[in-house]
Amino acid sequence: MSSRLINWFKFSSPATFYPLAGKIARVSAVIAVLLLAIGLYMSFFVAPTDYKQGEGYRIIFIHVPAAWMSMFIYLVMAFWAGMGLVFNTRLSAMMAQALAPTGAIMTFIALWTGAFWGKPMWGAWWVWDARLTSELILFFLYIGFIALQGAISDARRADRAGAILLLVGVVNIPIIYYSVKWWNTLHQGASVSLKSGSSMSAIMLETMLIMTFAFWAYSIAVALYRVRSIILEREKDARWVSELPEIRS
Amino acid sequence: MKGGIAEFFNMGGYALYVWGSFGVTALLMIVEPLLVHQRRKAMVQRIRRMVRLKSENQT
Amino acid sequence: MFSAFRTIVARDLVLAMRRRSDVLTTLFFFVIVVSLFPLGIGPELDTLRLIAPGVFWVAALLASMLALEKLFFVDFQDGALEQMLLVPQPLSILVLGKVLAHWLITGLPLVLLSPLLGLQYDLSTDTIGVMMLTLLVGTPALSLIGAIGAALTLGLRGGGVLVSLLVLPLYIPILIFGAGAVEAEVSGLGGVGHLSMLGAILLLAVLAAPLATAAALRISAE
Numbered sequence: 001m002s003s004r005l006i007n008w009f010k011f012s013s014p015a016t017f018y019p020l021a022g023k024i025a026r027v028s029a030v031i032a033v034l035l036l037a038i039g040l041y042m043s044f045f046v047a048p049t050d051y052k053q054g055e056g057y058r059i060i061f062i063h064v065p066a067a068w069m070s071m072f073i074y075l076v077m078a079f080w081a082g083m084g085l086v087f088n089t090r091l092s093a094m095m096a097q098a099l100a101p102t103g104a105i106m107t108f109i110a111l112w113t114g115a116f117w118g119k120p121m122w123g124a125w126w127v128w129d130a131r132l133t134s135e136l137i138l139f140f141l142y143i144g145f146i147a148l149q150g151a152i153s154d155a156r157r158a159d160r161a162g163a164i165l166l167l168v169g170v171v172n173i174p175i176i177y178y179s180v181k182w183w184n185t186l187h188q189g190a191s192v193s194l195k196s197g198s199s200m201s202a203i204m205l206e207t208m209l210i211m212t213f214a215f216w217a218y219s220i221a222v223a224l225y226r227v228r229s230i231i232l233e234r235e236k237d238a239r240w241v242s243e244l245p246e247i248r249s
Numbered sequence: 250m251k252g253g254i255a256e257f258f259n260m261g262g263y264a265l266y267v268w269g270s271f272g273v274t275a276l277l278m279i280v281e282p283l284l285v286h287q288r289r290k291a292m293v294q295r296i297r298r299m300v301r302l303k304s305e306n307q308t
Numbered sequence: 309m310f311s312a313f314r315t316i317v318a319r320d321l322v323l324a325m326r327r328r329s330d331v332l333t334t335l336f337f338f339v340i341v342v343s344l345f346p347l348g349i350g351p352e353l354d355t356l357r358l359i360a361p362g363v364f365w366v367a368a369l370l371a372s373m374l375a376l377e378k379l380f381f382v383d384f385q386d387g388a389l390e391q392m393l394l395v396p397q398p399l400s401i402l403v404l405g406k407v408l409a410h411w412l413i414t415g416l417p418l419v420l421l422s423p424l425l426g427l428q429y430d431l432s433t434d435t436i437g438v439m440m441l442t443l444l445v446g447t448p449a450l451s452l453i454g455a456i457g458a459a460l461t462l463g464l465r466g467g468g469v470l471v472s473l474l475v476l477p478l479y480i481p482i483l484i485f486g487a488g489a490v491e492a493e494v495s496g497l498g499g500v501g502h503l504s505m506l507g508a509i510l511l512l513a514v515l516a517a518p519l520a521t522a523a524a525l526r527i528s529a530e
Contacts, residue, residue: 029282044257055261059270066274105277113270120266140477147473151464160527161460165474168456168520172478175509179481182505183488222282229289232296242300246293 012089014231015240021231025224028217035214042207056120060204063113065212066106067131069219070138071173073103077145078170081163093159094234096166097149098227102219104142110135130184134177141169155234312397316405317412323382324413334375334414335421341367342425353430360429361439361490368418368443368486369479372450375414376458376475377468379406380525384462389529399525400518407448407455407518415447438493445506446486452513452521453478459524482509 011017043061050057077096084092114135118127126132148165152158200208235241242248260267324331345363346356383389392402419440426436457475461467489502 049261054263056263056266058260058267062270062274102281105281109274109277112273116266116270120263137477137480140473144474144477147470148460151461151466151470157527157530161524164456164520164524164527165460168478171516172481175481175512176477179484179505183484186488186492218278222285225282225289226285229285229292232289232292236292236296236299241296242303247296247300 009087009089012087012091014091014094014235015238017091018228018231018244021224021228025221025228028224029221032214032217032221035210035217039207039211039214042203042210047204047207048201053121056117059113059117061207061211063110063117064208065215066113067110067135068212069215070103070107070110070135070142073099073106073219074138074141074166074173075170077103078166081166084159085163085167090156090159090234091231093163094227094230095223096162097159098230099219099223100142100146100149101226102222104139104146106215106219107135107139107142111139128184128187130177130181133180133184137176137180138173141173145169309397309401312395313401313405316402317409320406320409321412324409330375330378331413331417334371335417337374338367338371338418338421339425341370343428346428356429357431357494360426360431360435361487361494363429364422364425364439364443364490365446365483365487368447369450369476369483371418372415372447373454373472373475373479374468375410376451376454376471379410379455379458380462381458384529389525393526393529399522403455403459403518403521403525404514407451407521410455411448411451415451418447419443435490435494438499439490442486442489442499442503442506445503445510446482449482449506449510449513450479452510452517453482455521456517456524459521459528462525462528482506485509 011020039061043058047058047061049055077099080092080096080099083089084096111132114132115125118129118132119125145162145165149158149162152161232241258264258268342363345359349355349359380389383392393399395402422439422443423436426439431439454471454475457471457478460474461470464470485502485506489499489506491499492502493499
């Protein structure tokens with residue numbers, strides 16, 4: 001095997017990945033805090049008032065990043081699930097399991113901010129808009145995955161069953177999205193779209209991008225931090241765990 | 250946004266909605282790391298006890 | 309390979325006929341759920357006519373999901389499933405056979421029964437015709453996708469509720485196109501578009517779902 005392939009798999013063993021995850025988690029946590037601070041400052045003080053929606057539109061600066069994150073995290077989980085099944089590396093399944101709660105929270109944030117934004121703009125807490133409905137279904141997919149993981153006690157079976165559910169889910173996401181869009185346009189008289197009416201000025205777009213990267217860094221930090229405790233849970237009898245500095249001290 | 254603090258918090262009448270969504274998001278993004286940290290601390294203590302028990306049995 | 313498929317279907321049908329009660333429970337569940345709605349919403353015929361497609365389809369969804377549990381559980385318990393895993397023929401063919409048998413027992417009766425219930429909702433004959441057609445195309449897809457959930461939650465305690473959590477989100481496109489087809493037909497728009505989408509989903513399910521179910525079975529039966 002070419003040497004490049006070997007060290008590619010070096011980090012697939014929990015023992016070598018554990019310290020690496022710690023370092024990356026700390027770095028991305030710092031980045032997350034920094035970007036969040038900048039993003040929040042910009043979304044309140046730099047971004048101009050929207051001529052149509054006044055101050056209410058500022059919710060977009062967390063609604064859209066959270067919605068993107070919820071979708072992106074599910075795709076990353078499906079990627080790790082695929083890797084786990086193909087290469088049989090148990091760490092990939094741990095990554096998918098570690099990402100699930102963060103993805104579910106991001107989906108909940110997207111739904112919550114979507115409702116809080118819908119109320120002033122369209123007068124209803126819940127609008128059966130195609131994207132909000134698909135977001136709700138995505139939330140059910142996350143809950144299904146977490147419930148399945150919780151219901152299976154044997155870790156190996158939980159990993160592989162979860163992986164199959166994720167792959168089936170990721171195949172279904174486009175189908176669900178377009179069927180909901182079809183359903184929405186059928187029953188929706190006026191086309192209610194969540195995009196703010198006015199076109200996005202450069203500043204608004206910049207703020208949203210910064211907030212998106214902040215959400216990225218936050219998710220990476222939390223997921224890696226959680227994967228460390230999952231590794232500890234799974235490898236608690238291993239010798240390398242007992243020699244860890246935090247265990248021995 | 251040069252107005253007074255009160256005017257800032259009023260958010261042009263959308264106070265409930267803006268602070269409702271930002272507040273919940275902030276709450277979740279603080280609670281989640283704390284829960285993960287707690288989970289990890291509990292796990293570390295449990296392993297520490299296991300290691301100590303194992304070493305006591307051997308001696 | 310086809311003979312293995314045939315034997316599996318024949319075997320499951322014979323087994324099901326022996327325990328006739330299982331067949332009827334799904335059927336009566338469908339009837340009861342459909343009959344509950346007028347009691348809840350009120351007897352006005354035009355409202356009933358309006359909600360009929362949605363009610364029928366949601367009831368069909370729930371009925372097919374309830375019947376999923378028995379799909380693999382009996383074989384899993386008495387060890388027949390392990391034998392099936394060792395068969396030289398591809399497991400997905402056997403799964404397809406089992407799902408077809410399961411559909412013949414639980415899905416088809418729903419389709420045959422829907423005209424009777426259609427009268428309860430004062431549906432016109434061609435609406436009932438379209439309803440039956442959509443159910444005929446939709447319920448096999450429900451069983452196929454549901455089989456994945458049944459295989460994943462095999463032998464788990466509280467598996468029944470878990471299956472619904474895993475599988476319902478995946479049923480949503482079928483529900484949308486199924487109920488939508490009937491509604492479009494009734495309102496004169498023509499449900500051909502919905503029906504073709506339903507057919508597409510069925511084809512995708514026939515090809516892909518058994519593979520996922522087979523993989524899930526290998527994991528669960530380990």
